[in-house]
Amino acid sequence: MLIDLHIHTKPASPCSALDPLELIQEAKRLGLDGVCLTDHDKLWDLQELQRLRQEHQFLVLGGIEVTSMEGDILVFGLREEPKGIISPEKLRKMVDDSGGIMLASHPFRGAFIAGKEFSIPGLTLTIEEACKEQIFRYVDGMEVLNGENSDIENDFALEVCERLNLRGVGGSDAHTASEVGRCVTIFEREIRSEEELVRELKAGCFRVEKFRC
Ligand SMILES: [Zn+2]
Ligand SMILES: [Zn+2]
Numbered sequence: 001m002l003i004d005l006h007i008h009t010k011p012a013s014p015c016s017a018l019d020p021l022e023l024i025q026e027a028k029r030l031g032l033d034g035v036c037l038t039d040h041d042k043l044w045d046l047q048e049l050q051r052l053r054q055e056h057q058f059l060v061l062g063g064i065e066v067t068s069m070e071g072d073i074l075v076f077g078l079r080e081e082p083k084g085i086i087s088p089e090k091l092r093k094m095v096d097d098s099g100g101i102m103l104a105s106h107p108f109r110g111a112f113i114a115g116k117e118f119s120i121p122g123l124t125l126t127i128e129e130a131c132k133e134q135i136f137r138y139v140d141g142m143e144v145l146n147g148e149n150s151d152i153e154n155d156f157a158l159e160v161c162e163r164l165n166l167r168g169v170g171g172s173d174a175h176t177a178s179e180v181g182r183c184v185t186i187f188e189r190e191i192r193s194e195e196e197l198v199r200e201l202k203a204g205c206f207r208v209e210k211f212r213c
Pocket of ligand 2: 006008105
C-alpha cells in the first residue's frame with residue numbers, strides 16, 4: 001500500500017494552500033492508496049476523518065506534526081495535542097501513554113552537512129555528531145525521504161537512521177496539490193486505520209520511495 005505519511009491541509013495548517021478535498025482527488029489521480037493528514041500541532045477530529053473516508057471511499061488517516069524544542073516530529077497514534085512547544089522527552093511520555101509512534105520530520109533540513117553548496121569548513125556536521133543529536137534519543141525513527149528536503153539532506157538522514165538502527169519513513173510534506181506524493185512509504189500489509197498504521201510502522205514492514213516525478 002502506497003501511503004503519503006506527511007501532508008498539510010488548510011485551514012488546519014495556515015501555511016498550506018491544499019484543501020482536503022483537492023488532496024483526496026490528487027491522491028486518487030496519482031494512484032496512492034492513502035494519505036495522512038499531519039497538520040502542524042493540530043489533530044483532526046476522528047469523526048471528521050471517518051466522514052472523509054466514507055464520503056470519498058479513500059483511506060484518510062490522522063497524525064500530527066508536533067513542533068518540539070529539538071525540531072519537528074511526526075506522531076501517529078496521539079490522542080491529545082501537546083500544549084505549546086514541547087520537549088521530545090515530554091512528547092515521548094505522551095506518545096507512550098497513547099501507544100503511538102514518533103518520527104523526526106525532515107532531519108538536517110538546512111543543516112551544514114558535507115556536500116552542500118554552502119557547507120562551511122569546521123562547521124560542517126559529521127555523521128558521528130549528527131547521530132548524537134538529542135532528538136534521536138526519543139524518536140522511533142525519522143524521515144529519510146522528505147519531499148521538501150534536498151537529496152543531500154535525505155541521504156544524510158538515511159545514513160544517520162541506519163547507523164542508529166531506527167525506522168526510516170517517507171512523506172511528501174505537501175502544502176500544495178502538485179507536491180502530493182513526492183515521497184511515499186510502501187507498506188507490505190493492508191492498513192485501514194491509524195492503529196494499523198502505527199502497528200505496521202512499529203513492525204517495520206515497509207520501504208520508502210520517491211514517487212512523483
Ligand atoms: Zn507547514
Ligand atoms: Zn511538515
